[in-house]
Structure formats: structure tokens, C-alpha cells
Amino acid sequence: MKIDLTDTTSSKINNALVQGRRAIGTPAIGMVLTLVIVTDEEHAYDALKAANEASREHPSRKLVVIKRVSRSPRNRAAARLDAEVRVGTSAGTGETVVLRLYGEVIDHAQSVVLPLLLPDAPVVVWWPVTSPLDPERDPLGALAQRRVTDTYAAEEPVSELTARAANYAPGDTDLAWTRITPWRSMLAAALDQQPGIKVTGAEVEGEDCNPSGELLAMWLADRLGVPARRTVSEGPGLTAVRLETKDGVITLERTDGALARLSMKGHPDRAVALKRRDTAELLAEELRRLDPDTVYASTLKYGVERLAAAAPAPAPRAAAAPQAKEPAEAEPAPAPSKKAAPKKAAK
Known part of the structure; x- marks a missing residue:
């Protein structure tokens, strides 16, 4: 079941979740955590698909935060919050809310997300693509017990590891680490x-x-x-x-x-x-x-x-010995330079 909400609020989204659960006949769902996915429109589908598959093992409420930033600062959109509420088979195991933030609402994403968190349940924030330099100090990251990034998605992955080390806080983790x-x-x-x-x-x-x-x-x-x-x-x-x-x-x-x-x-x-x-x-x-x-x-x-x-330095390669030139190929001796004769002083 899917419910679309335009120019809405967190309170209306919570009401839609209750309405959706009643409609499918499951008023109580045993969810173990809230997973907040911070991404863009381009990568939202793949991220949500992966989260839905992971929810088979970890039933959760998934909040997808998409910040619709205008390319031109002068044409910034008016403050608005749109949402898609999904319950049932389309939401994996648990519930899904896709949040699209416009205008000044982008700067207060944590205020939108906070009322939608499951009570008395852990919060995990995941940045599938672009992640903040310091996840713990990010407004959304501050809400979480666990912060998941992916260094492989960075423009300079190896340099990103140095930044991760400088800003590490307990609860940070990286899918590049999980891969090994x-x-x-x-x-x-x-x-x-x-x-x-x-x-x-x-x-x-x-x-x-x-x-x-x-x-x-x-x-x-x-x-x-x-x-x-x-x-x-x-x-x-x-x-x-x-x-x-x-x-x-x-x-x-x-x-x-x-x-x-x-x-x-x-x-x-x-x-x-x-x-x-x-x-x-x-x-x-x-x-x-x-x-x-x-x-x-x-x-x-x-x-x-x-x-x-x-790491040990590689052994230097032996330089090739210069080959002697054939007599016929010998370079001629340079001709002596001709200097201009000094002029006689005028009498």
C-alpha cells in the first residue's frame, strides 16, 4: 500500500502510517530499528532496494531523506515537505517513508526525521553515496547510535580514509571495511x-x-x-x-x-x-x-x-650501461666559438 502526501508535516505522516497499517490488517509490526537513508534522487532506488532486502533479517522503519537542492541559489524552491508512505509488501519487512525536502526544510532535516523515529529503538543513519566529513556532528548523524558510510563511493577513496580517521567517533563504520x-x-x-x-x-x-x-x-x-x-x-x-x-x-x-x-x-x-x-x-x-x-x-x-x-621500498633497477658509439658515429668536436674582436678606442 502506498500513500502520497504533498506539502505535508511529520504529524500527518505518522497518521498515514497508522492508517496504512490498519488498512492491511497489521496494526502492530515488530520492527527492531529505524534506518535513515540520506541520498539523492539518482541513487534512492538502489539504496532503498538494498535496505528492503536487508530488512528481511532486520525488520525496520526506513526513512529515505532526499534533499532536493536547486542548482541555482537564486531559484531556491519554497519550503515544502513531500512524502510517500509505503506499508505491506512494497515496503519490505517493516515500513518505508520517502521524504523529499525542498527549500529551507533542507536545513532542518533532523526536525522532520525526529518525530518519525521508532520509540525505544536504535537508530542507524546510512549515506550510500556522499557522506559528511564528520558523520557524528552531522545533524542527522547525531540522532544515531550507528553511522554507516561507504568510502568506495568518494571521489578520492584513499584520501577519504584519512578524513575518516581524523573524525572517527564510536559508532562510525564503513562498507569498505565490511567488504573485507x-x-x-x-x-x-x-x-x-x-x-x-x-x-x-x-x-x-x-x-x-x-x-x-x-x-x-x-x-x-x-x-x-x-x-x-x-x-x-x-x-x-x-x-x-x-x-x-x-x-x-x-x-x-x-x-x-x-x-x-x-x-x-x-x-x-x-x-x-x-x-x-x-x-x-x-x-x-x-x-x-x-x-x-x-x-x-x-x-x-x-x-x-x-x-x-x-612498507619496504622496491629495489632500485640497475641502470643500463651506456653503449660506446661506433667511430663513424662519433660526434664531431665542437668548433671553437668566435668572439667579436675588441674595437679600437677612438683617438
Whole structure:
């Protein structure tokens, strides 16, 4: 069921939610959290689709905040709030309210969202594309216990990690970090199979400007206390991790984005499932825990700059010896320069 409201208020939206639940015969729905999605019109459909799929595991009230900013400051639209209220099958598991903000209402988005939050339930704010520099100090982020961003969507993903580290607050997380959960689990399990083994170095291979690769390298350097370097491949995504030990190299390699091969000395090679996950799976994982992620915080604060400084420099290439020229090709000696003769002083 869908109810359209034009030039409305938060109070009318709440009434529409009650009306919708009564119409479909479910006056009480066991929702566990409120998910606030801050996006633009272009990415709203994909973000809401991912949230609806994640709501099968986490029934929630989804509030999609779309700020309709005018391209010309002189032609700023009049203050207005439009809404779409969806309940039933079109809203996934739970309820959905799409909020479109115009004019001065954009500057007070938190005042619109606050009356629509579920009482006594956690609040999660997710920025699928563009996120604020400091999520905790953002007016909408201040309402949440958990703030989800995606560094991969930034214009300069690796530089964005530095900003995330500088402005980190407990409750912040990043889908670029969530993407490497299977890699971290697999590498930890591989080291558990060889207790007492000492790792002396690490290498993470993947696409250029992939923040997940940087985070994985920082995690290895932070947890193992070894230099970790980043190398570039054609992808897709992360393609390999190599851990250097005195007994050989432990390699976890994935070339097709789906199936990986784990190789280590003394054990047969193993094929392991390591597929690239979609946004809905990543979001569902982040909604499973709402407490601060201390491992992410420690990894993030390790720093991209420190990672680059700790990585061993590549060996310099030997310069090619200059070849002697053939006598016939010898360059002629330069002719002596002719200087102008000094003029005689006039008598």
C-alpha cells in the first residue's frame, strides 16, 4: 500500500502510517530499528532496494531523506515537505517513508526525521553515496547510535580514509571495511592452522584506489606488527593477500571475484568461496551489531600514511650501461666559438 502526501508535516505522516497499517490488517509490526537513508534522487532506488532486502533479517522503519537542492541559489524552491508512505509488501519487512525536502526544510532535516523515529529503538543513519566529513556532528548523524558510510563511493577513496580517521567517533563504520570481513576471517583461520608461526611481512593486491585494499593492509600491519605493502592489479576488487613467514608464503588468491585458492606450506591447496557481496548483504551485516567496532577504529587510526612509510621500498633497477658509439658515429668536436674582436678606442 502506498500513500502520497504533498506539502505535508511529520504529524500527518505518522497518521498515514497508522492508517496504512490498519488498512492491511497489521496494526502492530515488530520492527527492531529505524534506518535513515540520506541520498539523492539518482541513487534512492538502489539504496532503498538494498535496505528492503536487508530488512528481511532486520525488520525496520526506513526513512529515505532526499534533499532536493536547486542548482541555482537564486531559484531556491519554497519550503515544502513531500512524502510517500509505503506499508505491506512494497515496503519490505517493516515500513518505508520517502521524504523529499525542498527549500529551507533542507536545513532542518533532523526536525522532520525526529518525530518519525521508532520509540525505544536504535537508530542507524546510512549515506550510500556522499557522506559528511564528520558523520557524528552531522545533524542527522547525531540522532544515531550507528553511522554507516561507504568510502568506495568518494571521489578520492584513499584520501577519504584519512578524513575518516581524523573524525572517527564510536559508532562510525564503513562498507569498505565490511567488504573485507570474509578475507579477514579466512586469513585468521589460516594462521590458526599453524600456531606459533611468525609473519614477517604482508602484501595486499587489488584494484588501484580501492579503500578495502588499504584497510586490509592496515589491519594486517596493525594486528601483526609487520610492514604491509599494497600492489595494484586489474581486479575485480581484491585479488590476493600474501603473508611472508620463515616457512614460506601463505597465499590467498582470488582472480574471478567468486572463488579463491588458499596455499600454504605443508597443506594441500584449498578452494574457498570468497564471492563479492552486494550492498544488501553488506548492510545486513552492519545492522547485526550496533556497538562500536573497536577493531575498525584501531585499523583506521593506523593510517594510510603510516602504511606507506612502513612498507619496504622496491629495489632500485640497475641502470643500463651506456653503449660506446661506433667511430663513424662519433660526434664531431665542437668548433671553437668566435668572439667579436675588441674595437679600437677612438683617438
